[in-house]
Amino acid sequence: MRRRLRLPRDASLTLLLGAALGLLLYAQHDSTALTARTSAPQARGRAATWRITPGSRAFQVRDTDAAPPAYEGDTPAPPTPTGPFDFDSYLRAKDQRRFPLLINQPHKCRAEGAPGGRPPDLLIAVKSVAADFERRQAVRQTWGSEGSVRGALVRRVFLLGMPRGTEGTGTQMHWHALLRAESQAFADILLWAFDDTFFNLTLKEIHFLSWASAFCPDVRFVFKGDADVFVHVGNLLEFLATRDPQQDLLAGDVIVQARPIRARASKYYIPEAVYGLAAYPAYAGGGGFVLSGATLRRLAGACAQVELFPIDDVFLGMCLQRLRLTPEPHPAFRTFGIPPPSAAPHLRTFDPCFYRELVVVHGLSAADIWLMWQLLQGPSGPACAHPQPLASGPFQWGDS
Numbered sequence: 001m002r003r004r005l006r007l008p009r010d011a012s013l014t015l016l017l018g019a020a021l022g023l024l025l026y027a028q029h030d031s032t033a034l035t036a037r038t039s040a041p042q043a044r045g046r047a048a049t050w051r052i053t054p055g056s057r058a059f060q061v062r063d064t065d066a067a068p069p070a071y072e073g074d075t076p077a078p079p080t081p082t083g084p085f086d087f088d089s090y091l092r093a094k095d096q097r098r099f100p101l102l103i104n105q106p107h108k109c110r111a112e113g114a115p116g117g118r119p120p121d122l123l124i125a126v127k128s129v130a131a132d133f134e135r136r137q138a139v140r141q142t143w144g145s146e147g148s149v150r151g152a153l154v155r156r157v158f159l160l161g162m163p164r165g166t167e168g169t170g171t172q173m174h175w176h177a178l179l180r181a182e183s184q185a186f187a188d189i190l191l192w193a194f195d196d197t198f199f200n201l202t203l204k205e206i207h208f209l210s211w212a213s214a215f216c217p218d219v220r221f222v223f224k225g226d227a228d229v230f231v232h233v234g235n236l237l238e239f240l241a242t243r244d245p246q247q248d249l250l251a252g253d254v255i256v257q258a259r260p261i262r263a264r265a266s267k268y269y270i271p272e273a274v275y276g277l278a279a280y281p282a283y284a285g286g287g288g289f290v291l292s293g294a295t296l297r298r299l300a301g302a303c304a305q306v307e308l309f310p311i312d313d314v315f316l317g318m319c320l321q322r323l324r325l326t327p328e329p330h331p332a333f334r335t336f337g338i339p340p341p342s343a344a345p346h347l348r349t350f351d352p353c354f355y356r357e358l359v360v361v362h363g364l365s366a367a368d369i370w371l372m373w374q375l376l377q378g379p380s381g382p383a384c385a386h387p388q389p390l391a392s393g394p395f396q397w398g399d400s
Helices: 002-038 087-093 133-141 170-186 198-215 233-240 293-303 312-323 366-377
Strands: 049-053 056-060 101-103 122-127 147-149 152-162 189-195 221-226 229-231 250-255 283-292 360-362
Touching: 101 170, 122 198, 122 233, 133 152, 133 170, 133 366, 147 233, 152 170, 152 198, 170 189, 189 198, 198 293, 198 312, 221 229, 221 293, 221 360, 229 283, 229 366, 233 283, 283 293, 283 312, 283 360, 293 312
Parallel strands: 056 250, 122 152, 122 221, 152 189
Antiparallel strands: 049 056, 101 189, 147 152, 221 283, 229 360, 250 283
16 A cells, blocks of 8 residues: 555656756757857857947947847848858868969059049959849949049959859859859959858958959059948048058958857857967958058958968958057948847838948848938938038038
């Protein structure tokens, strides 16, 4: 009788322990998943969280009661699938840093035929992929148009590699023929023979720096960014009007004290064997930044001496660190888009009254780029509560 009385008690205890173990495992799994989801890098290397300070974006220890900020979910996916990154192959091939230039634009920056016979005041370099013709067209027809803009001579190039997995196939020949035809039509395609993947953006960086130093040695300023950004070129040129192209400058959305991501689930995962320090050097978000001709030439030399790193904007920060240059933060470069104010979370931020005061906004579709351009370039301009004053002298931020 006693044995039968103990059995239910033993069974209850077993069930209770099993339930507790299940809850523990579930909580551990949920915590791991949450860490993998929220440990993505700020601009490809973020710390626990950040806050905007005057002129820079600093990374602070997150309040345990605060909701974790999103990053990967708010950022457009890279144009080519990344998949699990093979670090073994990367480490074996990381010293291969010279690839043939398949399509060139050797006359892009030559002064012959330009107004006054001068080199470009601004060269726009846009990272793109072969299949993204729609975005290239949107850029060509809006903010990336060539010619004279407010008296400045503007030129444009798109930076591409070969679509992944097409080596030695008819598909590769097909893409090459299409891009060559596009180059003949628009004279703005630069195509290299490396795979166009997310982690090869560093190769795109060093090859462009080398190309620009060779074919645009006298360019005054260079804007380099993604194909999914909107750029207010007028504001950019007014910002540059007071800067000396012979002095060092690299300005953008500067990220400081970003920590390498150690969570394998993140596409920005960097093992300690690849980068063992606790934080990255300061760098400008790769969505869009501007640099002077002098800095471009110095960076080309410095990046040739820095070991390749699979995150392109962090790599550029390493090159700046080698030169002992600090990137200049500028609040009008919004490489994380325009978040709604906390006091008005439902505010519609896709509004020309926001965009007319900025230089770069990241994360737009081709249709959005075209629409915002039309809204800003209309004959009467946007109807805003505080009209923008007429330009009289150098552009001053906060005039509105």
